Amino acid sequence: MTEDPSTPDDAQRPEEEPRFSFTDKRKVNPEDGTIRPSGDTPATEGQGAGEPVDSFDAEAAQLFEQAAQSGDDSSLPADAGRVAELEGKVTELTEQLKRDQAEYVNSRRRIEGAAQVSKDAAIAGVLGSLIGVLDDVELGRQHGDIAPGTPFHAITQKLEEVLGSHGLRRFGAVGEEFDPNLHEALMHEDADDVETATISLVMQPGYAMNERILRPARVGTRGPA
Numbered sequence: 069m070t071e072d073p074s075t076p077d078d079a080q081r082p083e084e085e086p087r088f089s090f091t092d093k094r095k096v097n098p099e100d101g102t103i104r105p106s107g108d109t110p111a112t113e114g115q116g117a118g119e120p121v122d123s124f125d126a127e128a129a130q131l132f133e134q135a136a137q138s139g140d141d142s143s144l145p146a147d148a149g150r151v152a153e154l155e156g157k158v159t160e161l162t163e164q165l166k167r168d169q170a171e172y173v174n175s176r177r178r179i180e181g182a183a184q185v186s187k188d189a190a191i192a193g194v195l196g197s198l199i200g201v202l203d204d205v206e207l208g209r210q211h212g213d214i215a216p217g218t219p220f221h222a223i224t225q226k227l228e229e230v231l232g233s234h235g236l237r238r239f240g241a242v243g244e245e246f247d248p249n250l251h252e253a254l255m256h257e258d259a260d261d262v263e264t265a266t267i268s269l270v271m272q273p274g275y276a277m278n279e280r281i282l283r284p285a286r287v288g289t290r291g292p293a
Contacts, residue, residue, distance in 0.1 A: 195277055257289070
């Protein structure tokens with residue numbers, strides 16, 4: 069009588085139980101970057117010899133090897149000379165832009181300045197033409213023809229306010245020190261009790277627009293001979 073070597077587990081196991089195996093189909097070995105032969109290669113088996121190599125796999129392996137050898141060199145510009153040339157061009161164009169902007173600002177200032185001069189000249193011409201009217205208004209005020217509270221007095225006040233908004237001002241009053249740049253002396257009275265000539269009589273007041281003299285004040289002075 070012979071002993072049966074089978075075990076109870078073997079008796080329960082089907083005669084043909086399917087067995088599973090895993091196959092690594094990657095063309096390039098991820099561990100060392102070498103090329104694997106075409107076809108299915110089990111993960112547990114080594115690389116076969118003499119089998120054909122796919123051209124795409126060969127190129128991938130070559131690139132993998134170059135990247136491993138170059139290290140961080142792959143991050144450098146492909147053409148440093150071209151990059152330097154472009155940077156120089158950018159610098160040149162930036163400087164040219166700054167010069168053009170400065171020239172534009174200067175041109176704009178010159179144009180605005182010339183326009184302001186022309187505007188001031190036009191306003192001065194209009195104000196100068198009204199000085200005769202203002203002289204009549206002042207004479208009427210001195211003689212009592214323009215009494216406060218009358219309609220004509222209100223009109224003259226509005227006229228002087230409007231002209232004043234454009235820079236017109238009246239100057240020249242009795243007691244002021246004589247200034248040849250502002251006053252025109254039509255008569256003079258010698259006096260030893262004063263050290264400088266002063267205005268003793270205003271024949272016509274002077275008018276100016278801001279700092280521009282439209283007409284000097286015509287006065288009589290009193291002072292040293």
